[in-house]
Amino acid sequence: MSFDDWMLALHVLSAFSYVAGLVLFWVLIVAARRTDTPGPTLSFAPFTKVGNAAVGIGAGGTIVLGIFLAFSVGDYDIWDPWIVAALVLWFVAAGLGQRTGKAYLVPVQKAQELNAAGQTGPNTELLALNRTSQGLMLQFLASLVLLLILADMIWKPGA
Amino acid sequence: MSAVFAAVRAEEQNFPLFVHVLGATILVGGLLTAATILALARGDARSLRVGYWTLLAMSFPGWIIMRVGAQWIYSEQGWDDLPDDFEEPAWLGIGYFAADLGGLILLVSLIVGGIGVYRLRADKGSGLLRATMILSLILLAAYVVAAWAMSGKPN
Numbered sequence: 183m184s185f186d187d188w189m190l191a192l193h194v195l196s197a198f199s200y201v202a203g204l205v206l207f208w209v210l211i212v213a214a215r216r217t218d219t220p221g222p223t224l225s226f227a228p229f230t231k232v233g234n235a236a237v238g239i240g241a242g243g244t245i246v247l248g249i250f251l252a253f254s255v256g257d258y259d260i261w262d263p264w265i266v267a268a269l270v271l272w273f274v275a276a277g278l279g280q281r282t283g284k285a286y287l288v289p290v291q292k293a294q295e296l297n298a299a300g301q302t303g304p305n306t307e308l309l310a311l312n313r314t315s316q317g318l319m320l321q322f323l324a325s326l327v328l329l330l331i332l333a334d335m336i337w338k339p340g341a
Numbered sequence: 342m343s344a345v346f347a348a349v350r351a352e353e354q355n356f357p358l359f360v361h362v363l364g365a366t367i368l369v370g371g372l373l374t375a376a377t378i379l380a381l382a383r384g385d386a387r388s389l390r391v392g393y394w395t396l397l398a399m400s401f402p403g404w405i406i407m408r409v410g411a412q413w414i415y416s417e418q419g420w421d422d423l424p425d426d427f428e429e430p431a432w433l434g435i436g437y438f439a440a441d442l443g444g445l446i447l448l449v450s451l452i453v454g455g456i457g458v459y460r461l462r463a464d465k466g467s468g469l470l471r472a473t474m475i476l477s478l479i480l481l482a483a484y485v486v487a488a489w490a491m492s493g494k495p496n
Contacts, residue, residue, distance in 0.1 A: 183495050191493030198369050198488055205370025205399060206377065213391050222387065232377045332366075336359050 186254055189247050196243025197332075203236030204325055211286070211321055218309035220293035220302055227290070237279060245272055263340030271331045278324035285317030354417045361410025364403050365488065371399030372481040379474035386461055389470050393454045396477060401451060404444055411440055432490040439487035443480050450476035 183191075210226050210233070217223050248268065252260040259265070289311035296305055350358070378392035415421060420429065450473045457469030 183493050187493045187495075191489045194492035195485065195488055198366055198485070201366040202370035202373040205367065206374040209374050209378070209391065209395050209399070225385065225388065228381045229377055232373075232381075236373065329363075332362060333359060336362065337355050 186251065189251055189254070193244060193247035193251060196240050196247060197335075198240070199236045200240025200244060201328060203233045203238075203240055204321075204328060206233040206236065207282070207321060208325070211318065214286075214289070214312040217312050218304040218306065220296040220305070220308065223289055223293035223308060223312060224297065234283075241272070241276060241279075245269075248272075258341070262338075264334050264338040267339070268331055268334050271327050271334065275324055275327040275331065278320050278327060282317055282320040282324055285314050285320055288314070351417070354414055357410055357413035357417050359410075361407055361414055364406025364408070364410050365484070367403030368400050368407050369403075369481065369484050369488070371395055371401075371403050372477050372484065375400060376474055376477040376481055379470055379477065382467075382470075384467060386467075389461060389467055390458055393458050393470060393473065396447075396454060396473065397451055400447060400477075400480075404440075404447055408440055408444065411436065430494070432494045435490040436487050439483050439490075443483050443487075446476055446480055446483075450480070 206229065210229055214223065214226065248265075249260070252258050252262075252265050289308060292305075292308050292311050296302070296308060375392050375396040378388055378395060382388035382392060420433065423429075453469050453476070454473035457467065457473060460469060461467055
């Protein structure tokens with residue numbers, strides 16, 4: 183394996199990590215939709231850390247190694263349409279991911295408040311926050327954008 | 342230089358490859374999620390059930406999509422038209438080995454985990470779900486190696 187082959191393999195593994203993080207957040211989002219008490223809402227925190235690590239490693243690895251490969255591999259240039267499209271989509275996905283994270287931070291803060299006040303029972307406001315339609319829509323859009331990046335990487339339009 | 346770089350892939354191979362990679366990413370995502378939740382559940386029955394259902398509802402369909410895509414692109418690339426004595430490249434062998442043996446281990450972990458969830462309802466402990474978590478971690482490691490082999494194409 184050449185150095186570029188190694189970089190490509192790590193680039194692909196980074197993409198796997200990115201999607202794995204997204205899958206983990208999907209599972210948490212679905213699980214949270216039936217959660218109306220502070221305890222279980224806060225119990226998602228350790229899982230969220232793993233998801234954040236997977237997305238962070240994935241997003242960082244794909245962009246850094248992807249740009250490296252665009253310069254290193256002779257057949258490709260950074261201004262190739264499919265590479266430009268991938269870069270734009272990567273930034274869109276990152277922005278959507280950040281906004282999704284913020285949307286799902288609201289129920290966590292609410293759960294912390296309820297916990298601090300000693301209200302550990304079911305709470306309709308917390309349930310509504312856990313079922314945020316804005317967060318769900320943002321997560322759906324982020325997933326769609328990653329799907330588009332995958333399609334772009336395979337079909338390479340304009341290559 | 343990797344075949345991915347050098348070869349201009351025939352247009353009809355793109356969709357099978359897309360299906361294969363999409364399935365593989367869902368499979369790996371499901372395994373990471375299930376293993377994480379099962380490992381960090383700390384005996385919480387609800388979390389343990391979520392971990393098991395992730396394996397069943399994400400990893401298993403992901404494996405099927407990945408395996409269908411693999412066979413499809415194998416056929417599109419003409420590997421099945423080669424003579425029997427032709428030695429296939431190592432990356433292809435690693436991929437098939439991981440996919441098929443991994444599928445078997447996934448099935449075993451689903452059965453063991455299913456019994457574990459049933460026992461959890463009867464309050465008989467979560468030992469079998471711990472076994473499912475260990476199998477998920479082994480599978481995750483195997484599929485990371487397979488993804489490395491399929492993309493880097495050693496030999």
